[in-house]
Amino acid sequence: MELFGWHERLLLRWLPGFCPLCRGRAMVGLPWCERCFRALPRNDHACWLCAVPMAEHAAAVGQRECERCQVAPGLLHQCWVPLVLQHEVEWLVRRYKSSGNLHAGRLLLELALSVLSAASPSERLESLWQCEAIVAVPPDVIRQRQRGFDHVQWLAKRLAKALGKPLLAAKRRYSVGSQRGLRREERWRNISDLFAISGPLPARVLLFDDVMTTGATLEVLARACFEAGAEWVGGLALARTPAAKHA
Template sequence: MCGHCFLDPPLVTHTHVGLLFQASIKELLHDFKFKASPRAGMLLIELMLASIPDDPGTALVAVPMHRKRARERGFNQAQWLAEQLAKRTGLVVLEAQCNKLVASQRSLNRHERAANLHGAFSIKAPLPAHITLVDDVITTGATINALANAAQQAGATRIDSWAVARTPLGRQ
């Protein structure tokens, strides 16, 4: 846990991330996310499955993408990851919605990211008590925390997260 999480605890109970977002993992994630490389995506899934959370709950919820951004990119990488993980683990994927076209998070600091995502996500269907949120990279945790807020409102009482990689501490 970083110092920010000690001062302002996130809504997630446990975050499971096996890799650092640097060097070859960073290149692999960029190929997957921005070039829609299926080969890179399948390798990322294998890397995620090499370290499965001890208790992922009963369902996965992918970080949703606004439909305009999904059209531009061609796919939602978090949704694709969640669907592949579900096929391999037997978990179900439940839907969340992104209701707000947010600015890119890449150039924003921790506080700007949280403000940018305020009210961005919703979940219409009631959720089971224990779920796991899925994303590709965790930097400050703002995206996961914003989605966890929507998950709490939809009835989840234990919310975990699972991502391919995290930004090394000190680079958020």
Template sequence: MAAWLLPPRCLLCGLPGEAGLDLCTACLAALPRLPPACPRCALPAPAGEVCGRCLARPPVQAWAVAAFLYAPPLDRLLPRLKFHADLAAGRLLTQLALPAFMAAPRPQALLPLPLHRSRLRRRGFDQALELARPLARALGLPLLTGGLRRRRATAAQSGLEARERRRNVRGAFAVPAGVPLPDHLALFDDVMTTGATLDEAARVLRTAGVRRVDLWALARAPPPG
């Protein structure tokens, strides 16, 4: 009855949705699914092999997975959640991304990358948490919301070079005292760009005793050029 009274409409173009999604057939086909990618950093790589950079300098994380490339038209859909609190967009993105995470190695828990409290107050919600909550529920995973905190506000990463991004987030995270952490967890964020923020958070979690940290992101920014 609800579907008949309020049929789905495409959030990108306004045409009728398909298959119960708020997305039409054409826009669904246009979404930039991640091609075969390096399993350590999620950057596109031939046949999904470990890339040369990760072979030369193995990253902190054991695995990295993203559902999409951050490219049109996804770059119009995700900001609706992130900057305009469009929870319908977040719900749609979780539905679309779920198969990629179902195919990933299964962690013991999912930990969304936290915002600093000052940014959370300004924005009013945490986009990583809003995406991770239904994802954890669909996968039957515990959701850890207090396993990591940002102990200082950092400048926005957008517009910074890779080296500046790493410097910007150095020392930004801490594991609260007395918080039990599993041996294997997945750290989740909406977009993985250079990976500097997730790398720093993963390093802190490993130092705190987590044996394996995987990185999950809704989208992976394509490499420069």
């Protein structure tokens, strides 16, 4: 996985700059400092199937799935969400999505992939590298118009390049208003056939979103991918909302 082009690697090596999070001296070869990288809010000890944070002792005894996935697993075969939407991560997401700051978006992607590579056991990452194509969550037209750009697609293009995989396009069939305040079943009913994608898809597909809240969006997109011929579907998001907001 190559996050930086040759000219950038050369620049980072010979001209280490300043960490954009604290303005301190950045590490040689990287655009951030060690202290900020270590302090990032991480989604360690997450469920392998739905990426919900689990208690540390569950991971310590080798438990891979959360209690809900043990009883009724969702459609995703695996899910990776390396960061938690708090502190510097939340600040970067806001700067990227609300202010259109592309430098913040790129930094967010690079930090998330670096945490993912550093913190995951190799057997957990194996199936991520084996995916054959990436499908980004398609935008809500109304929100995209307000924002002025497709923020998930912008990140997905860079992710696809870093992983060396093709990026395939899915379509959103209709616009969904705010789902806030709705019960889980009502939210599901509103989006159950939200996405469409033309097949046949390759066997192993990786779905991508910037931020994951309940995981419902990725589940619905996974269903569309299975209908279009995929046999294995994983999910990757950069950050997950803190546990208290999942309900």
